[in-house]
Amino acid sequence: MTAFLALLRRDIVVASRNALMLLTASLTQPVLVVLVFGNILPRLHLVSDEFRAVMVPGLMSITMLMAGVQGVLMPLSTDLGGSREVDERLLAPISVLGVSIQKVVAGAIHAGTAGLIALPAMMLLMHKVTGVEVHPRWALLLPGVVLSGLLSASFGLTLGTQVQPRFAGLLFAVVLGPLMLFGCAYYPWMGLAVLGPVKYVFLLNPLVFMSEAMRMAVTPDVPHMPTPLLVGGLVGFTVLFVVLGTRSFARRTIL
Amino acid sequence: MSTSPALVVENLTKTYPAKGKAPAVEAVRGLSFSVEAGEFFGLLGPNGAGKSTTLGCITTLVRPTGGRILVAGVDVVAQPIEARRRLAVVPQTRNLDRDLTVREVLTYHGRYFGLPAAEREARADRLMTELQITEKATSKPLTLSGGMQQRVMIARALMHDPRVLLLDEPTTGLDPQARRQLWELLQGLHKRGVTIILTTHYMEEADRLCQRLAIVDHGRILTLDTPDNLKKSLPGGAILDLVARTPQPLLPTLAALAGVVRSERLEDASGDATKERLRLFVDAGDGLLDRVLSVVKSAGADLDHVSLMAPSLEDVYIHLTGKDLRE
Structure with missing residues (x-):
C-alpha cells in the first residue's frame, strides 16, 4: 500500500505541475462547443433551449472520457516505449496488478477533476442565455463522476496496452470520435425511442452511461435512462475494462 | 545458515513464445550459477547470448519458463515483491523518470520502498555526494549526459540499500572517460561490500572488475571461473x-x-x-x-x-x- 500511495502521489504531483497544460487540453474543446452551441447559436435562434440543457451533461461526460483516456494513454506510451520507464514502477515493492490499478486511479482523478471544472465553466459561458435548467445534485454527481472517471481511465488502460502508440491518432479518429457522436452526449437516450429497438445498440457504447449519469445528476428536468440500467452499465463497463486493461498491462510489462 | 548466497540461479530456462510469424526463441537454456554476498560477478557474452533475459528473470521483469532463482534466499517467482526489496537494477536503457528532478528521482524511489522522510532525504544527499551528481540535483534527467544519467540510475538503485546490485551492460554507449569513471565507482561500491552482478560484452571490463565470471553463449554457460583461471585454462x-x-x-x-x-x-x-x-x-x-x-x-x-x-x-x-x- 505504501508503494501504491507513493506512486499515486508521484502522478498527482507531476500532473499538478502540468495542470495548466492538461486542463487546456481537456477543456478547450468542450468549452468552445458550449460557446458556439450554447451561447452563439441560441442567440441567432438556430438551436433550441432544450438542446443546451441536454448538451451540458453530455459535454461533461465527453470531457471526462477524453481526460481519463488521455490521462492513462499518454503516460503509458512513454512507460511502455523505448526507454521502458515503467520498469521503475514494476521494480517497486508492489504487484503488477497494483501498478496497473494505480494508473487507473490516477487517470480517474484526472478525469474527475476535468469534469468538475468543466461544469462551472460551461454554466458560466451560458450564463447570459435564458432557459437553461442546470442544477447539480452533488449527492448524485460525485459518485457519478467517480465511476465515470474510473470507467474512462480503465478504458484508456485497455486501449493503451492493446494499441501500439503509433496508432494513437487512428484510435482517436475511429474509436473515440464515433463513441462521442453516438454517446448520447448531444441527445438523451430516452429520446432515442424514435429509433425503435436500435436504441439498444447504443448501450454498447460506454459513454452513453456516463452521459446519462451526468444527465441524472445535473439536469433533473431532462429524462434519463432507468437508474438500475444506468448504474449497471457504468459498473459493468468499469469492471470489464479494469479486467481487460490490467490483464493486458501485465502481458505487456512482464515478458 | 544465516548467510544465504546473494543469488542462486538453478537450471534457469526461458523460451519466448512464438509471436505471429516469429518463431519461439529459446533465450536461456539451463543456466546455473550462484553469487556469494560481497562478490563482484560478471556475465560475459555477445549480444543475444541471453544475458539480459537472465537479468530480467532475476529482477522479476521476465517470467522464467523453468528453473529457480533465489535473491538473498527469496524465490523471485513465488515472492516477487520481497525479492524486489532485496535487489536493485541499473537497466541497459536509461529509464529515469523524465518528469522529476534528479533529487526527486531518488527521494520518490525511497518513497516507493517506504523509507521514512528523514532517512530518504539523508540517503539522497549522501548518494548524490558520493556519485558526484549534487550539482545536478534540480536538473531533469533528460538534460544530463549519458554518463551522468548512468550515475543517477546507480544512485537510484542504491536508495533502498539492496543486497544485490545488478547492472545490465552499464558502459555500453559511454565515452572512454565516463566508462573509466564508472569502473572506479563500481570498484568503490564493491569495496564497501555491495554485491555486484554485471553483464557486459567488453572483455576488458569483465577482466578488470569481476572476481568471477561466466562466459555465456546461446543461453548456456560455457565456462565459469576467475578471469585468471579462465586464462590459465587455455x-x-x-x-x-x-x-x-x-x-x-x-x-x-x-x-x-x-x-x-x-x-x-x-x-x-x-x-x-x-x-x-x-x-x-x-x-x-x-x-x-x-x-x-x-x-x-x-x-x-x-x-x-x-x-x-x-x-x-x-x-x-x-x-x-x-x-x-x-x-
Missing part, C-alpha cells in the same frame, strides 16, 4: 612471441621442445627472408625460456625480440566459441 597457459634473424629455420626445433603446446609462424612485413617471427603457446614452466634461448643460440641466430604474455579473455572466448565476440 592450452599452454601463456603465449611466447619471438623474432630472430636466423640462417636456418627455428620453428621445427622449437616446436619439439618440452612445454611448447602449439606453435606457428607469423607473417613478417619486412620481407627479410632471414627474419623469423614465431608464436609459441607454452606451458610457462621451469627453464622453458632457457631452453628456447639455447635453441636460438645453437642455431646461430640473433634474437631481435622476445616476449612472454598471459593470454587475454579474448583468447579464452575465441578458444571456447571459435569466434570473435560479435558486436
Whole structure:
C-alpha cells in the first residue's frame, strides 16, 4: 500500500505541475462547443433551449472520457516505449496488478477533476442565455463522476496496452470520435425511442452511461435512462475494462 | 545458515513464445550459477547470448519458463515483491523518470520502498555526494549526459540499500572517460561490500572488475571461473612471441621442445627472408625460456625480440566459441 500511495502521489504531483497544460487540453474543446452551441447559436435562434440543457451533461461526460483516456494513454506510451520507464514502477515493492490499478486511479482523478471544472465553466459561458435548467445534485454527481472517471481511465488502460502508440491518432479518429457522436452526449437516450429497438445498440457504447449519469445528476428536468440500467452499465463497463486493461498491462510489462 | 548466497540461479530456462510469424526463441537454456554476498560477478557474452533475459528473470521483469532463482534466499517467482526489496537494477536503457528532478528521482524511489522522510532525504544527499551528481540535483534527467544519467540510475538503485546490485551492460554507449569513471565507482561500491552482478560484452571490463565470471553463449554457460583461471585454462597457459634473424629455420626445433603446446609462424612485413617471427603457446614452466634461448643460440641466430604474455579473455572466448565476440 505504501508503494501504491507513493506512486499515486508521484502522478498527482507531476500532473499538478502540468495542470495548466492538461486542463487546456481537456477543456478547450468542450468549452468552445458550449460557446458556439450554447451561447452563439441560441442567440441567432438556430438551436433550441432544450438542446443546451441536454448538451451540458453530455459535454461533461465527453470531457471526462477524453481526460481519463488521455490521462492513462499518454503516460503509458512513454512507460511502455523505448526507454521502458515503467520498469521503475514494476521494480517497486508492489504487484503488477497494483501498478496497473494505480494508473487507473490516477487517470480517474484526472478525469474527475476535468469534469468538475468543466461544469462551472460551461454554466458560466451560458450564463447570459435564458432557459437553461442546470442544477447539480452533488449527492448524485460525485459518485457519478467517480465511476465515470474510473470507467474512462480503465478504458484508456485497455486501449493503451492493446494499441501500439503509433496508432494513437487512428484510435482517436475511429474509436473515440464515433463513441462521442453516438454517446448520447448531444441527445438523451430516452429520446432515442424514435429509433425503435436500435436504441439498444447504443448501450454498447460506454459513454452513453456516463452521459446519462451526468444527465441524472445535473439536469433533473431532462429524462434519463432507468437508474438500475444506468448504474449497471457504468459498473459493468468499469469492471470489464479494469479486467481487460490490467490483464493486458501485465502481458505487456512482464515478458 | 544465516548467510544465504546473494543469488542462486538453478537450471534457469526461458523460451519466448512464438509471436505471429516469429518463431519461439529459446533465450536461456539451463543456466546455473550462484553469487556469494560481497562478490563482484560478471556475465560475459555477445549480444543475444541471453544475458539480459537472465537479468530480467532475476529482477522479476521476465517470467522464467523453468528453473529457480533465489535473491538473498527469496524465490523471485513465488515472492516477487520481497525479492524486489532485496535487489536493485541499473537497466541497459536509461529509464529515469523524465518528469522529476534528479533529487526527486531518488527521494520518490525511497518513497516507493517506504523509507521514512528523514532517512530518504539523508540517503539522497549522501548518494548524490558520493556519485558526484549534487550539482545536478534540480536538473531533469533528460538534460544530463549519458554518463551522468548512468550515475543517477546507480544512485537510484542504491536508495533502498539492496543486497544485490545488478547492472545490465552499464558502459555500453559511454565515452572512454565516463566508462573509466564508472569502473572506479563500481570498484568503490564493491569495496564497501555491495554485491555486484554485471553483464557486459567488453572483455576488458569483465577482466578488470569481476572476481568471477561466466562466459555465456546461446543461453548456456560455457565456462565459469576467475578471469585468471579462465586464462590459465587455455592450452599452454601463456603465449611466447619471438623474432630472430636466423640462417636456418627455428620453428621445427622449437616446436619439439618440452612445454611448447602449439606453435606457428607469423607473417613478417619486412620481407627479410632471414627474419623469423614465431608464436609459441607454452606451458610457462621451469627453464622453458632457457631452453628456447639455447635453441636460438645453437642455431646461430640473433634474437631481435622476445616476449612472454598471459593470454587475454579474448583468447579464452575465441578458444571456447571459435569466434570473435560479435558486436
